[in-house]
Amino acid sequence: MSDSISTDNTLNNQPVEKIDLSSMSYNEQFTYKQNFLKNLLSPFFNGELDAYSSPEKHYRMRAEFRVWHDGPATYHIMFDQSTKQQYRVDQLPAASILINNAMQSVMAFLNLGTDEAKELRAKLFQVDYLSSTSGEIVISMLYHKVLSDEWEACALKLKSALSESLSNCANVDIIGRARKVKRLINRDYINEALKINQQHYTFKQVENSFTQPNAAINIDMIEWVSKNGESKNSDLLELYCGAGNFSVPLSHYFRNVLATEISKTSVNAAQENITNNNISNLKIARLSSEEFVEAYNKTREFNRLADIRLDDYDFKTVLVDPPRAGLDDGTLDLISRFDVIIYVSCNPSTLIENLNTLNKTHKVVHAALFDQFPFTEHIESGLILKRR
Missing domain, CATH: 3.40.50.150 (Vaccinia Virus protein VP39)
Known part of the structure; x- marks a missing residue:
């Protein structure tokens, strides 16, 4: 972070x-x-x-995680400040409830094994979350690859799935970032x-x-x-x-x-x-x-x-x-x-x-x-x- x-x-x-x-x-x-x-x-x-x-608990309105791919499984990781060793993070008590819910929903989608999930997982190395007390969230997905129209179509499906799965969420948007590229699935901000x-x-x-x-x-x-x-x-x-x-x-x-x-x-x-x-x-x-x-x-x-x-x-x-x-x-x-x-x-x-x-x-x-x-x-x- x-x-x-x-x-x-x-x-x-x-x-x-x-x-x-x-x-x-x-x-x-x-x-x-x-x-x-x-x-x-x-x-x-x-x-x-x-x-x-x-x-x-739940005081942080933003959080950043590296992403780890272990065979068919993908999950968030962080690094210990003392040992610098990575560790898996499925929930972060410091983060807002909305971020915690989004963390679970994003990884559940990425681990489905569908073609959409495979496209969104490929070369994904970081996910950032920015939330508000008013129930809005922006999820930024960072990549080591070119983001194609196919990626955008898959991200739209992820946005739709998150809109259904995240309770008490007023709005969810997704951003794809790669070198010198930024693709928006609606907005890049919260209110x-x-x-x-x-x-x-x-x-x-x-x-x-x-x-x-x-x-x-x-x-x-x-x-x-x-x-x-x-x-x-x-x-x-x-x-x-x-x-x-x-x-x-x-x-x-x-x-x-x-x-x-x-x-x-x-x-x-x-x-x-x-x-x-x-x-x-x-x-x-x-x-x-x-x-x-x-x-x-x-x-x-x-x-x-x-x-x-x-x-x-x-x-x-x-x-x-x-x-x-x-x-x-x-x-x-x-x-x-x-x-x-x-x-x-x-x-x-x-x-x-x-x-x-x-x-x-x-x-x-x-x-x-x-x-x-x-x-x-x-x-x-x-x-x-x-x-x-």
């Missing part, structure tokens, strides 16, 4: 003791993570840590529906692009940020906005929002999410954080900002949710000029590295732990920093 499930083994170039959480109860490992994060943040923050626990601060939102989520994997924790993160970062009298800048997961609901808590994202697929989805949620004070720019720094500093002009005047914004707050590598020096310098910094982190190591810089200009006033991945060492955290 693509998500990292452990913290890095160094912090500030010092080794970090690796703890096996598999033998702990959920409450024990959740307490361990809270203590770990408190200790990590202690040079910067001594207040109360807000902590959000996850459902213990997620989330209730955030008593308001309903819909989000188009496209397969093979980033989405928050734990829907319940995702809602907790958005509500925590809106509660602690709200500023209706000023504007919000968000970097790394994806498909608008934060910026769409946060548009109700700021006067105006400008969000940036480099992925064209995510930007297009974000534009649809703005329209579908009737948001009027949010604009998206397709820029990397490095490019936005250049635009903000007026060292470079971008046609992608032709209809956006940065001087019209009164930015007081910036939200960053960077990849595991954290923030580059230019972005750090940029956000240090804002009154309030909202920092959502998936990597404690790079978070601390960035805090060593941001602590010179800002003070951490709120901190939170979001347990995106129970029973792993992975830690998602959120910080609110205010200018000293």
